[in-house]
Amino acid sequence: MSGTRGLGARWRRRRPLRTRLALAASAAVALVAIGVCAAAFVLIDYQMTRQLERNLALTSTEILRGRQNWGPTPSDTLCKYPASACFQIVPADPAKDPRKPYVLPVSDATRQVAAGRHEAFYSKQTVAGQPVRMYTSRVSGKDEAVQVALRSDSVDRSVEQAAWALSAVGAAGVLLAAALGYWVSRTGLAPVARLTATAERIAATRDARHRIDLPAGPLAREDEVTRLATSFNTMLGELEQSVASQRRLVADASHELRTPLTALRTNAELLARADRLTDAQRDRASAALGRQLREVTTLVNDLIELARDEEPQPLVEQVRPAALLEHMAATAGEHWPEITFTTGIDPAAAGRTVPGVPARLARLLSNLLDNAAKFSPPGGPVETELALHEGELHLTVRDHGPGIAPEDLPHVFDRFYRAKAARALPGSGLGLAMARQIARAHGADLTAEHAPGGGALFRLRMPLAAP
Numbered sequence: 040m041s042g043t044r045g046l047g048a049r050w051r052r053r054r055p056l057r058t059r060l061a062l063a064a065s066a067a068v069a070l071v072a073i074g075v076c077a078a079a080f081v082l083i084d085y086q087m088t089r090q091l092e093r094n095l096a097l098t099s100t101e102i103l104r105g106r107q108n109w110g111p112t113p114s115d116t117l118c119k120y121p122a123s124a125c126f127q128i129v130p131a132d133p134a135k136d137p138r139k140p141y142v143l144p145v146s147d148a149t150r151q152v153a154a155g156r157h158e159a160f161y162s163k164q165t166v167a168g169q170p171v172r173m174y175t176s177r178v179s180g181k182d183e184a185v186q187v188a189l190r191s192d193s194v195d196r197s198v199e200q201a202a203w204a205l206s207a208v209g210a211a212g213v214l215l216a217a218a219l220g221y222w223v224s225r226t227g228l229a230p231v232a233r234l235t236a237t238a239e240r241i242a243a244t245r246d247a248r249h250r251i252d253l254p255a256g257p258l259a260r261e262d263e264v265t266r267l268a269t270s271f272n273t274m275l276g277e278l279e280q281s282v283a284s285q286r287r288l289v290a291d292a293s294h295e296l297r298t299p300l301t302a303l304r305t306n307a308e309l310l311a312r313a314d315r316l317t318d319a320q321r322d323r324a325s326a327a328l329g330r331q332l333r334e335v336t337t338l339v340n341d342l343i344e345l346a347r348d349e350e351p352q353p354l355v356e357q358v359r360p361a362a363l364l365e366h367m368a369a370t371a372g373e374h375w376p377e378i379t380f381t382t383g384i385d386p387a388a389a390g391r392t393v394p395g396v397p398a399r400l401a402r403l404l405s406n407l408l409d410n411a412a413k414f415s416p417p418g419g420p421v422e423t424e425l426a427l428h429e430g431e432l433h434l435t436v437r438d439h440g441p442g443i444a445p446e447d448l449p450h451v452f453d454r455f456y457r458a459k460a461a462r463a464l465p466g467s468g469l470g471l472a473m474a475r476q477i478a479r480a481h482g483a484d485l486t487a488e489h490a491p492g493g494g495a496l497f498r499l500r501m502p503l504a505a506p
Contacts, residue, residue: 058224065213065220072212076205083201087194088172092161095174098124099187103178111135111183114142124189125166129153131182142166143173143186152177153184164188170195234271247279303331357392358400360432360501361425367401368423371408378412378421385426393432393501395481403477403485406470407436407497414440414495434499443487443495451487 102124114127129145130136131153144164151157152175159176166188173188237249250272306328313321361384368380411421415438422437443451452475471487478485483501490496 061217061220061224063220064223065216068216068219069213072216073209076209076212080198080202080205084198087197091172091189091191091194092174095124095161095172095187095189096176098189099126099174099176099185102126102187103185111137113137113139114186114188124187126185126187128178129184129186131184143171143188145186149175149184149186153182155182163191231267234268237271237275241275247275247282250275300335303328303335306331354396354398355394356397358395358397359390359392360400360434361389361391363397363400364404364423364425364434367404367408371405371412371421374409375412377417378415378419380408380412380421381423383422383424385424388425388427388432391427391432391503393481393503399477400481403474403499404434404436406474407499410470411436411438411440411495411497414438416440430503432501432503434501436497436499437490437494439490439492439494442489442493448487448489452485 109128111130112128114125125142127141127143129141129149131150133150143166148157148160152159155177159174162173162175164171164173170191171188172191172194173186175184175186177184240249241247306324309316309324310321310328316324364384365382368382372378372380408421408423415421419439422435424433424435426433452471454469454472475485478499481501483499485497485499488496488498
C-alpha cells in the first residue's frame with residue numbers, strides 16, 4: 040500500500056503544475072457533481088418508496104375497517120394490476136388457516152405480528168413473478184394479521200430512470216469539471232507561466248531588464264498571483280540596480296586605480312635607474328612612491344569595506360556614541376590642527392548606548408569629520424552635537440564651508456562621486472558612501488542637507504533598539 044502511495048506521489052511530482060492544478064480542480068468539481076447526483080438518487084428512491092408505503096398503510100386501514108370480522112382469508116388476486124392491492128388475513132395459529140392456499144408469502148414474522156409479539160413491518164416480495172411491496176400489521180383485538188401488497192415495478196422503473204438520468208447528469212458534470220479545471224489552470228497560472236518565461240529569458244540572456252506584464256486598468260485583479268508577479272518585478276528591479284551598481288563600481292574603481300598605478304609604475308621604473316639620479320631625485324621619487332602606495336592601499340581597503348554589506352555579528356557590542364564622538368573629535372583635531380572641532384552632548388544622551396561594531400562606527404564618524412574639515416576654511420569650526428530625540432540618538436556634523444550645491448545634493452553618497460569643488464582636494468570619493476553603508480548596516484539613517492547660514496550639515500539618526 041505504501042508502495043502504491045509512493046508511486047502516486049512520484050507521478051504527481053513529475054507532472055507540471057498546470058496539469059496538477061487542472062486535475063485537482065476537475066476532481067473537486069467532479070466529486071461535487073457525483074455527490075449531488077448520488078444524494079438526489081437516494082432522496083428520489085426514499086421518497087418514492089415512502090410514498091408507496093404510505094399507500095399500503097392507508098389501504099390496510101381501509102381493509103380492516105370493512106373486513107374486520109372476516110376471519111382468516113386468502114388473497115383472491117395475484118396482484119396482476121399495478122394500481123390494485125391484494126390482501127389476505129392470516130391467523131396466529133397455523134391450525135386456523137383456510138383450506139385455500141395463501142397467495143402472499145406467510146412467514147414466522149407474520150404469525151408473530153398476528154400474535155402481537157412483533158411490530159408491523161414492510162417487506163419486498165415477488166408474487167407471480169411480479170415485484171411487490173407488502174405491509175403486514177395486526178388486526179385490532181384479534182390474533183390475526185392483515186397483509187396488503189402493491190406492485191412496485193412502476194416505482195422501480197421510475198427509480199431506474201432517475202438513476203440513468205442522474206448518471207448522465209453526473210457524466211456531463213465530470214466533463215464540465217474537466218473543462219473548467221483546464222480553464223482554471225490556464226487562466227490562474229498564466230501569470231506564473233509568464234513569470235517562468237521571464238526567469239528563463241533572464242537566465243538565457245543574463246539581462247535583468249525584462250519584466251512580467253501585469254494587468255492594468257480598473258478591472259485589474261489584486262490577487263496572490265498578481266502580487267507574486269509584482270514582487271518578482273520588484274526583485275528584478277533590485278537585481279538590475281545591483282548589477283548596474285556592480286558594473287559602475289568596477290568601472291569607477293578601475294578608473295580611480297589607473298592613475299595611481301600609472302604613477303606607481305613610473306616611480307618604480309625611475310627608482311630602477313637610481314644610479315642615474317641624484318640623491319634629491321631619489322628621495323623625491325621614494326616619497327612619491329610611498330605616498331602613492333598609501334593612496335592605493337587606502338582605496339583598495341575602502342573598496343573592500345564597501346563590498347561588505349553587513350556587520351559581522353560576533354563583533355557587535357554596546358557602544359556609547361557620546362564617548363566615541365568625543366574621542367573621534369579629539370583624533371580629528373590632531374589630524375587637522377588648523378580646524379577647531381567643538382562637541383555638544385545632551386545630558387540625556389550622554390549615557391545611552393547603541394548596538395554596533397565600535398571600529399566601524401569610529402570609521403563612520405572619522406569620515407564625516409574628515410569631510411567637514413576638508414571643506415572648512417582654515418581656522419573655521421566644525422560643530423558636532425549629540426541629542427536624544429523621540430527614542431533616537433541624533434548626531435549632527437556641521438561645517439562652515441561652501442556647502443553642497445543643489446545639483447550635487449542627490450549624489451553626495453554615491454560611490455566615486457566628487458563635486459566640482461572637491462575635485463582639486465585629496466580623496467577618492469568613497470568616504471561618504473562608506474559612511475552611509477556603515478549607518479545602514481547599523482540600522483541608522485544618514486542624510487545631508489544645507490546648514491542654516493551656510494555650510495553642510497550631516498545628520499545621523501541611530502535607533503536605540505537592535506539593528
